[in-house]
Amino acid sequence: MVHLLASYQPNVLRQPPITRTIRVWSEQSMESLQDCLDLTDWDVFYRAHGRDIDGLAEAFTGYLNFCTDLSIPTKTIHCFSNNKPWITRDIKHLLNRKKRAFLAGDREEVKCVQKQLKKRIKDAKDAYRGRMEDSSRRTAIWCGEE
Template sequence: MLPEERPDVPREAEEEETGRRAGVERRARRRRYRPVLPSIIMGNVRSLPNKMDELAALDPASAGTAELDGFYTLLRADRSKESGKRKGGGLAVLVNDRWCNPGHITVKEQLCCKDIELLAVSMRPYYLLREFTHALVVVVYIPPFANADAACDVLLSAVSRLQTQHPDALLLISGDFNHASPSSSLPKFTQYVTCHTRDNKTLDLFYANTKEAYHSLPLPPLGRADHNLVHLLPVYKTLVHRQPAVTRTVKKWSEEAEEALKDCFNTTLWDVFSDAHGEDIDSLTHCLTDYINFCVENTVPTRTVHGASPTASPGLPRTLRLSGSPEGEEESFCVWK
């Protein structure tokens, strides 16, 4: 490799730029016009091969091309014989590569039976709020002839397993539920589809485990499909903006403050404490602790800090943002059934 050549390093693996001031609010201002949650297009399209041109036209990044390679990562759950149908069908999730690296996408669960078809996918995107460890997407199809109660039980079991394994994840459930309504089985989830998806009925539903997260807009059907598409736009307000700012007083430690505190301790007659309390260890410990705190209060300067509440930026041991994430993302991922 010549000296002037630069190695081919993935953008998400590059080191984060230095020289920027830290802080949750500053990071939020830098991403002011970017959605904090993924934007989603969902719908029952009946078949995909004959609709690839229209599908590509939904995203300006891939408009004018008949293929989606290089723009989306496709995850499929083809229909099996256990479904009771002879041909066709299945679930598919298209993930925008601008939103999540293909190497950070994992299929967590896949199920196909006569009552329900289910595909659960785990994603660790380039950027996600500190409130969530990662994103879990569950795609569901419940046939019209299925047992609604049995299908909801299977869905509830799968969601419960995912929540037990990943309690802090953003969990999204999308699907064509037909006559089944899992709202009673998922009391802690919010349903966001408010428009009709087939004639005057709302068969396609979308659930999330957080409130006030999305706003739904109807889109025309894809090709000759009998279901309208639904565009889920993120309207989520981050925790740091929902909670009021707080004012805290912190110690301003420095080498000068440490030296002054050492001088204070060196000039202290420690025998006075032991003589006054004798063999009472508990009383001696409390007295020494109060004296040390008194010295710190009078020696180390303090300053007032005005910022976000500690609960708005939990100190969880995780890294959710990789530097070098692509700019100007469109639909983060699309769900098709």
């Protein structure tokens, strides 16, 4: 008898998940940020830095980051190496809904969700392809290739 061990390891096992912190933008958080910026006395920055444009830009950037940190909540997410770039939150919700319907034995719900899922995935792939083409086009223009 020969015992063989596979040398292949899936990508998801070879690379650990990446933990990222993202900002959760909502109408309420954007209004909060807008209120913070509306109540700001911008002349304070001008008086403090005068004609020093670098100091003024640094002060503005620091203040904008402060207001953003104060107003916009953050969320920690885990990105796995086998995640497809076109899979969005809506598609994940539909996948989970399909899984629940399958486990419950509701065939009609599975069919309904599968139709929605197929359309959303197609739309998401098209949007991703468009973003990649635009990015490639901008890079080509920036490099002077067009």
